[in-house]
Amino acid sequence: MKIAISISGKTFDSPFDSRFGRAASFCIVDTETNLWNVFENPAISASGGAGVQAAQFVAEKGVQAVISGAYGPNAYDTLAASDIKMFLAPGNEVFTGQKIVDLFKEGKLAQTNEATHAGHHGGAR
Amino acid sequence: MRIVVASGKGGTGKTTVATSLAFVASQKATTRLLDCDVEAPNAAIFLSPKIDMHKEVGILIPQVDEKTCTYCGRCAEVCQFHAIAVVGKKILVFPELCHGCGSCTLVCPEDAISERLEVMGVIESGTTKEDIEFAHGIMNVGEPMAVPIIRELKKLAPTKSPTIEIIDAPPGASCPVVESIRGAEYTLLVTEPTPFGLHDLKQVVEITRELGIPTGVVINRDGIGDSAVDEYCTANQLPVLMRIPMERRIAEAIASGKLMVEALPEFIPVFEDMLGSIASRVKL
Numbered sequence: 001m002k003i004a005i006s007i008s009g010k011t012f013d014s015p016f017d018s019r020f021g022r023a024a025s026f027c028i029v030d031t032e033t034n035l036w037n038v039f040e041n042p043a044i045s046a047s048g049g050a051g052v053q054a055a056q057f058v059a060e061k062g063v064q065a066v067i068s069g070a071y072g073p074n075a076y077d078t079l080a081a082s083d084i085k086m087f088l089a090p091g092n093e094v095f096t097g098q099k100i101v102d103l104f105k106e107g108k109l110a111q112t113n114e115a116t117h118a119g120h121h122g123g124a125r
Numbered sequence: 126m127r128i129v130v131a132s133g134k135g136g137t138g139k140t141t142v143a144t145s146l147a148f149v150a151s152q153k154a155t156t157r158l159l160d161c162d163v164e165a166p167n168a169a170i171f172l173s174p175k176i177d178m179h180k181e182v183g184i185l186i187p188q189v190d191e192k193t194c195t196y197c198g199r200c201a202e203v204c205q206f207h208a209i210a211v212v213g214k215k216i217l218v219f220p221e222l223c224h225g226c227g228s229c230t231l232v233c234p235e236d237a238i239s240e241r242l243e244v245m246g247v248i249e250s251g252t253t254k255e256d257i258e259f260a261h262g263i264m265n266v267g268e269p270m271a272v273p274i275i276r277e278l279k280k281l282a283p284t285k286s287p288t289i290e291i292i293d294a295p296p297g298a299s300c301p302v303v304e305s306i307r308g309a310e311y312t313l314l315v316t317e318p319t320p321f322g323l324h325d326l327k328q329v330v331e332i333t334r335e336l337g338i339p340t341g342v343v344i345n346r347d348g349i350g351d352s353a354v355d356e357y358c359t360a361n362q363l364p365v366l367m368r369i370p371m372e373r374r375i376a377e378a379i380a381s382g383k384l385m386v387e388a389l390p391e392f393i394p395v396f397e398d399m400l401g402s403i404a405s406r407v408k409l
Contacts, residue, residue: 050207
């Protein structure tokens with residue numbers, strides 16, 4: 001399956017970025033073949049609505065799950081509407097993209113059913 | 126003549142000056158006051174208007190008829206604020222991100238978008254016992270944008286054609302302040318002679334210079350702090366039109382909801398002089 005991981009860097013070995021809406025880049029990985037591609041996040045310099053834009057971006061790439069550190073309410077609503085599952089990487093250690101995929105395949109990542117924080121502008125109506 | 130009273134730093138005395146200026150002006154001319162500090166309007170405390178109009182205001186936000194919508198995504202593409210998203214066969218609207226520009230509605234090839242009013246606050250108007258025409262805006266608590274309310278307030282047509290219109294602007298130097306200052310013939314900046322006062326004064330002067338509006342300064346709590354504000358005004362050709370001393374009597378008056386000139390009528394001629402000074406600068 002295709003998943004997106006928020007990272008700050010240009011490769012699969014780059015460090016994990018715990019932000020979603022303002023992540024530096026997204027690494028899109030096929031968990032079966034391990035083939036990957038990194039895209040700069042178009043929302044990084046948006047004046048507002050970064051969560052919405054980032055969510056639409058990964059949805060257009062056809063991913064079925066996202067792994068990040070936190071999801072604001074607008075990002076959450078947009079991803080949920082796209083039926084994209086949201087996972088959280090554990091907070092304390094520094095991981096690479098590869099390590100995150102391994103944890104994901106082993107079922108060691110927690111899935112979230114709500115926005116992580118109140119966000120900076122609120123939710124959809 | 127439209128005079129906007131602004132400041133930069135909050136709490137310097139904008140409302141103190143604006144309300145007394147309106148009182149003094151009303152003794153000789155038809156006067157109107159708009160309190161554009163819609164997040165925390167307080168001019169009504171000092172002028173006690175009898176309110177006779179109350180209207181809900183906000184922006185028009187999109188609502189999509191999903192029976193007509195083809196999920197083409199053009200609306201989401203055109204929205205600069207990411208306030209409308211199309212994902213698969215779902216449309217999401219984010220009212221708090223929407224700026225009410227109407228682009229999505231315009232661009233929809235199926236005409237599937239209509240607009241509804243998203244209420245963000247109210248505007249009220251009335252008259253004071255001095256016959257000052259009064260209006261203010263009150264933004265709903267938790268709303269992130271003040272500008273649409275200020276815009277509606279400024280669009281309100283006066284019932285009598287005022288000779289003098291005074292606008293009490295919000296503090297700061299961001300969008301709500303620019304919206305309040307736009308269209309002014311003179312900007313009166315109330316500051317205090319302290320480093321914070323000066324720092325924020327400079328920001329608003331940049332705005333009035335950008336908008337090409339003649340500007341003057343009132344130094345409130347004159348006597349405290351340092352001389353940097355005076356030096357800055359001299360160096361930048363900003364006339365200091367009034368100095369209000371640091372006096373407990375003034376603070377007591379304001380704290381009890383009294384107009385400054387009501388508690389200290391010796392300031393009435395000072396305000397009259399300032400009005401005359403502004404009038405002559407506006408004609409030039």
